[in-house]
Amino acid sequence: MITRSRHLPLALSQGDPSGIGPEVALKAWMSRRDDTRPFFVLGDPDLFERTAQALSLSVPVARVTPAQANDAFATALPVLPIGTVRGVPGRPDAADAPVTIAAIEQAVALVQAGEAAAVVTNPISKDVLYGAGFRHPGHTEFLGELAERHSGGKVLPVMMLWSPALAVVPVTIHVSLARAIAELTTELIVETGRIVAADMRAKFRVASPRLAVAGLNPHAGENGAMGREDIEIVAPAVARLRAEGIDARGPLPPDTLFHATARTTYDAVLCMYHDQALIPIKTLAFDSAVNLTLGLPFIRTSPDHGTAFDIAGQGVAHAASLIAALDLAALLADRAGGA
Amino acid sequence: MITRSRHLPLALSQGDPSGIGPEVALKAWMSRRDDTRPFFVLGDPDLFERTAQALSLSVPVARVTPAQANDAFATALPVLPIGTVRGVPGRPDAADAPVTIAAIEQAVALVQAGEAAAVVTNPISKDVLYGAGFRHPGHTEFLGELAERHSGGKVLPVMMLWSPALAVVPVTIHVSLARAIAELTTELIVETGRIVAADMRAKFRVASPRLAVAGLNPHAGENGAMGREDIEIVAPAVARLRAEGIDARGPLPPDTLFHATARTTYDAVLCMYHDQALIPIKTLAFDSAVNLTLGLPFIRTSPDHGTAFDIAGQGVAHAASLIAALDLAALLADRAGGA
Numbered sequence: 001m002i003t004r005s006r007h008l009p010l011a012l013s014q015g016d017p018s019g020i021g022p023e024v025a026l027k028a029w030m031s032r033r034d035d036t037r038p039f040f041v042l043g044d045p046d047l048f049e050r051t052a053q054a055l056s057l058s059v060p061v062a063r064v065t066p067a068q069a070n071d072a073f074a075t076a077l078p079v080l081p082i083g084t085v086r087g088v089p090g091r092p093d094a095a096d097a098p099v100t101i102a103a104i105e106q107a108v109a110l111v112q113a114g115e116a117a118a119v120v121t122n123p124i125s126k127d128v129l130y131g132a133g134f135r136h137p138g139h140t141e142f143l144g145e146l147a148e149r150h151s152g153g154k155v156l157p158v159m160m161l162w163s164p165a166l167a168v169v170p171v172t173i174h175v176s177l178a179r180a181i182a183e184l185t186t187e188l189i190v191e192t193g194r195i196v197a198a199d200m201r202a203k204f205r206v207a208s209p210r211l212a213v214a215g216l217n218p219h220a221g222e223n224g225a226m227g228r229e230d231i232e233i234v235a236p237a238v239a240r241l242r243a244e245g246i247d248a249r250g251p252l253p254p255d256t257l258f259h260a261t262a263r264t265t266y267d268a269v270l271c272m273y274h275d276q277a278l279i280p281i282k283t284l285a286f287d288s289a290v291n292l293t294l295g296l297p298f299i300r301t302s303p304d305h306g307t308a309f310d311i312a313g314q315g316v317a318h319a320a321s322l323i324a325a326l327d328l329a330a331l332l333a334d335r336a337g338g339a
Numbered sequence: 340m341i342t343r344s345r346h347l348p349l350a351l352s353q354g355d356p357s358g359i360g361p362e363v364a365l366k367a368w369m370s371r372r373d374d375t376r377p378f379f380v381l382g383d384p385d386l387f388e389r390t391a392q393a394l395s396l397s398v399p400v401a402r403v404t405p406a407q408a409n410d411a412f413a414t415a416l417p418v419l420p421i422g423t424v425r426g427v428p429g430r431p432d433a434a435d436a437p438v439t440i441a442a443i444e445q446a447v448a449l450v451q452a453g454e455a456a457a458v459v460t461n462p463i464s465k466d467v468l469y470g471a472g473f474r475h476p477g478h479t480e481f482l483g484e485l486a487e488r489h490s491g492g493k494v495l496p497v498m499m500l501w502s503p504a505l506a507v508v509p510v511t512i513h514v515s516l517a518r519a520i521a522e523l524t525t526e527l528i529v530e531t532g533r534i535v536a537a538d539m540r541a542k543f544r545v546a547s548p549r550l551a552v553a554g555l556n557p558h559a560g561e562n563g564a565m566g567r568e569d570i571e572i573v574a575p576a577v578a579r580l581r582a583e584g585i586d587a588r589g590p591l592p593p594d595t596l597f598h599a600t601a602r603t604t605y606d607a608v609l610c611m612y613h614d615q616a617l618i619p620i621k622t623l624a625f626d627s628a629v630n631l632t633l634g635l636p637f638i639r640t641s642p643d644h645g646t647a648f649d650i651a652g653q654g655v656a657h658a659a660s661l662i663a664a665l666d667l668a669a670l671l672a673d674r675a676g677g678a
Contacts, residue, residue, distance in 0.1 A: 176556045176566025181517050217515045218613035227515025255617035259625035274557035276614065278594035280622050286598035 007037050008117035009069040009078075010329050011107040014043025015122025017087030017096050019307030020317035022051040025122065026059045027319035028326055029077040037330035038073035039120065040064060042103040045079040047087045054089075055315040066115040082106060089313025092125055097132030100124055104139075108146045111298045117333035118299035119143070120325050123307045138174070139302065140293050147296045158195045158294040160268065161277060161304060162328060163285035166258065167268040168277035169196050169294070180273040184216065184229065189237035189270065196268055197246045199294040204267075205335045212257060212266035213238050213250025214276055220251040234272070258284070287320040290328045299332045301325040346376050347456035348408040348417075349668050350446040353382025354461025356426030356435050358646030359656035361390040364461065365398045366658035367665055368416040376669035377412035378459065379403060381442040384418040386426045393428075394654040405454040421445060428652025431464055436471030439463055443478075447485045450637045456672035457638035458482070459664050462646045477513070478641065479632050486635045497534045497633040499607065500616060500643060501667060502624030505597065506607040507616035508535050508633070519612040523555065523568065528576035528609065535607055536585045538633040543606075544674045551596060551605035552577050552589025553615055559590040573611070597623070626659040629667045638671045640664040 015021030025041055026048065032039070041048065045063050052059045062068075062076035072078040083099035104124075110116040124139055136142040144157035160169045171192050172180040193211055200209035213234060215221055221230035234251040241248035249266070256262060257269060258280035271277035281289050282304075289304040303321035311317055354360030364380055365387060371378070380387065384402050391398045401407075401415035411417040422438035443463075449455040463478055475481040483496035499508045510531050511519040532550055539548035552573060554560055560569035573590040580587035588605070595601060596608060597619035610616035620628050621643075628643040642660035650656055 174557060174565060176560065176568070177516070178520050178566060178568075181520075218513060218617070221515070226513060227517060229515070229517075254614045255621045256625070258618060258622040261625070275593045276618065278557070279597060279615065279618050282594045283597040283619050283622055286595070286600070 007070070007333070008115070009066065009073070010037060010039035010118050010120055010326060010333070011066070011110050011116035012039050012041045012120045012326070013103040013107045013122055014041055014047070014082070014100065016092055016100055016125050016128060016307045017044065017047050017085040018089055018092040018312060019123055019125065019309055020312050021122035021307070022047055022087070023055060023312070023315065023317045024303070024319040024322045026052050026055070026057045026077060027317075028322045029059055030057065031319060031323050032326060033074060035330065037117070037333060038070050038078070039326055040066065040069035040073070040078035040080055042080045042082050042107050044083060044085045044087065044099060045081050047085055048077060048079055050087075054313065066110055080106070090309050092128045092307070092309060094128055094131035097129050097134065101129065101132070101134060104142065105146060108143065108150075108298070112150050117336075118301065118329040120322075120329050121300065121302040122322070123303065123305060125307045125309070143293060143296060143300055147298070151297055155297075156191060156195060156295050158192055158199075160196070160292045160294050161281045161289050162292045163281055163289045163324070165284045166263055166281050168271050168281050169268060170271045170274050170277040172273050174274065177273060181216065181229070184233055184272055186233050186237045186240070189213070189234065190240050193237065193241045193246060193248055193270055194244070195295040196270065197241070200267055203294070203299060203332050203336065206267050208247055209268065210266045211241070211246065211248040212252055212269045213248055214254045214257055214269055214271050215251030216272040218253075218255070220253045287318060288324045289321065290325045292328060299329055299336070301329045346409070346672070347454070348405065348412070349376060349378035349457050349459055349665060349672070350405070350449050350455035351378050351380045351459045351665070352442040352446045352461055353380055353386070353421070353439065355431055355439055355464050355467060355646045356383065356386050356424040357428055357431040357651060358462055358464065358648055359651050360461035360646070361386055361426070362394060362651070362654065362656045363642070363658040363661045365391050365394070365396045365416060366656075367661045368398055369396065370658060370662050371665060372413060374669065376456070376672060377409050377417070378665055379405065379408035379412070379417035379419055381419045381421050381446050383422060383424045383426065383438060384420050386424055387416060387418055389426075393652065405449055419445070429648050431467040431646070431648060433467055433470035436468050436473065440468065440471070440473060443481065444485060447482065447489075447637070451489050456675075457640065457668040459661075459668050460639065460641040461661070462642065462644060464646045464648070482632060482635060482639055486637070490636055494636075495530060495534060495634050497531055499535070499631045499633050500620045500628050501631045502620055502628045502663070504623045505602055505620050507610050507620050508607060509610045509613050509616040511612050513613065516612060520555065520568070523572055523611055525572050525576045525579070528552070528573065529579050532576065532580045532585060532587055532609055533583070534634040535609065536580070539606055542633070542638060542671050542675065545606050547586055548607065549605045550580070550585065550587040551591055551608045552587055553593045553596055553608055553610050554590030555611040557592075557594070559592045626657060627663045628660065629664045631667060638668055638675070640668045
């Protein structure tokens with residue numbers, strides 16, 4: 001007997017069809033088929049049937065509309081057809097890019113129309129999409145623009161890496177370490193902190209989120225002995241956040257901020273550069289960290305790995321991170337209440 | 340019955356007498372009194388008697404020569420008298436600095452004379468010692484100079500943070516992040532890597548040590564997309580180390596270098612800056628990381644914490660890191676063979 005879920009389903013974009021996205025989506029369905037929050041894929045249903053067959057995964061595929069996804073989920077992976085792709089494993093093809101992009105756009109449109117609860121995105125390859133005219137620095141910025149198109153207002157998407165053990169937000173991201181130092185401003189820390197605090201309230205339902213703010217320098221600069229940035233840039237940002245009623249503390253010495261006892265003292269950490277955030281979370285939760293975008297008017301998560309073209313089609317990809325991304329999206333959808 | 344140990348004892352310098360050093364030394368004796376590798380303290384015996392009494396720790400104190408330390412160890416904390424200090428808890432006093440310094444000098448002299456197996460140092464306060472004319476940037480550099488005095492040759496002391504889970508070596512240390520980037524050179528990485536490889540062989544008895552070399556930038560620069568330093572500075576250093584027959588690999592993406600599976604692939608990591616090394620080891624082994632100085636002609640370890648004047652005299656200090664420092668010194672002394 002099929003139980004009709006009361007919940008809106010999650011919308012999973014297919015990602016690059018030549019990467020491990022299709023494989024981990026099939027494996028995630030096998031793992032989550034009894035979950036109370038179903039998901040459906042946006043992409044090419046044939047690609048999923050071919051992948052299941054090639055990898056000997058017993059996963060039926062159902063072609064669905066979003067409204068049919070929940071009923072289909074218990075017995076098949078529901079796929080909303082977006083278009084047809086070649087999707088040769090390990091051989092990315094610019095000809096497939098339009099379907100990859102359309103799947104993301106359609107996922108956002110469905111969530112904003114109230115037909116899906118959250119967007120979960122499988123990995124894309126910027127290089128492949130650039131060849132097809134994609135002009136965004138990455139997935140996150142593209143989603144920000146899609147949100148702006150819909151809302152009309154300015155959107156600053158903020159990347160959080162989340163795991164049950166630790167949530168971190170890098171204030172600067174994919175730039176060299178030298179450029180991260182140069183780009184770090186009080187304003188950027190404050191804007192990021194505001195969005196994190198607001199979304200910890202709105203999405204995680206933490207009434208009074210506690211933000212730890214890491215220093216930039218060793219020992220948070222030790223009163224200026226090891227760099228002035230913590231005094232001149234980070235400390236004023238903490239003061240401004242506090243003046244706005246946000247429970248922010250810092251700049252804190254980065255090296256003593258991530259052990260088990262320290263982690264009980266905050267809900268999220270604002271980190272000043274990529275590896276200050278990524279080193280601790282990948283050390284603690286390598287397979288299960290989730291990429292969550294804050295600042296969007298909807299829930300968006302993604303697995304914390306890339307397309308992995310080198311192992312696509314071999315059946316060896318781990319679905320743990322996609323499963324964690326679906327689970328977090330479901331958790332946040334539940335907390336958002338209603339459907 | 341007292342069992343006479345066959346081993347040379349470890350020499351523990353008292354550290355700042357107003358910090359937590361005396362307390363953790365007493366606690367370490369309580370924890371390690373049955374260990375096959377005894378230790379003795381160099382300092383003021385009265386300070387240890389006063390501290391034991393004030394904190395209600397049942398630790399007799401024995402005034403000893405180094406040769407008497409082993410016999411005394413089973414029933415008392417052996418202390419080699421160096422001088423008399425005030426040592427008021429939490430109130431550091433420049434008048435005590437000469438004894439603090441002499442204890443370190445004497446510990447090194449005894450190890451170099453073959454009367455002790457290794458030097459273990461309790462924390463000092465540079466500010467206090469500067470007031471008494473101390474002119475070294477820190478403990479490690481002071482030990483380097485003491486070693487040079489004895490050997491006549493140039494010594495480059497290299498700091499390793501060690502725990503059973505992970506060993507890391509920051510190539511640049513107590514400078515701002517911006518200065519760390521500016522100071523990073525191929526030559527510095529190569530010199531550090533040579534010393535680490537040599538001491539992993541000589542002290543840890545690892546026949547062919549595997550060194551992982553972390554990149555400076557996120558994703559190790561991603562082929563120059565996020566900074567050129569990994570191509571221009573780090574990669575040539577790895578090539579030179581390999582040309583010298585050292586099993587070095589890198590530059591490796593820093594964020595995926597410290598999870599459990601990755602840690603099985605190397606014996607130590609060369610890190611490009613302080614927090615790249617300290618964040619992962621303090622996340623994994625907050626209480627039990629040990630500071631080990633490589634490049635010296637003797638074994639030297641120390642706990643990975645400071646004087647902690649703020650909690651001195653309260654009986655709440657944890658001895659775990661000092662115990663780990665003594666244990667590692669004992670392990671390396673055992674591996675060095677002979678006495």
